[in-house]
Amino acid sequence: MSDALQAWTEATKAKTKASLAKVERYKKAKNLEENNFTINLDFFLTICVHLLERIEQIDNDNYMKAVEKFKDPDWREIFVNMSMDRKKAWLARL
Structure with missing residues (x-):
């Protein structure tokens, strides 16, 4: 018990x-x-997707997994502040 x-x-x-x-x-x-x-979270989401689009050779599966993560404001903030190398490593681990 x-x-x-x-x-x-x-x-x-x-x-x-x-x-x-x-x-x-x-x-x-x-x-x-x-x-x-005023924080416009829709705009912030747009920034994340724009940054994601700049990454070369990302497959559709990881792209969609990242977009799902971007629903969480904490993940959006983390992603925006990562270096490009960290972004690539993060995407590889999804």
Whole structure:
């Protein structure tokens, strides 16, 4: 019984941590809006796809896997800030 309780506790902690991360992202976005900076996430997605298009010799499978990852704002931010060599290595691991 204690194993089940411990597993439940760990799952609850993980959910709480994920929720707190979402709250922090929301707060950051809200602060940017208040400072007259508006983040257009659709445009940011467009930038990611544009950068992806610049990479030569990427197969369709990895291209589509990357586009799926870009649904997550964290992955978009990471990808935009990677060097070209890192982008290629990241794509190879998808």
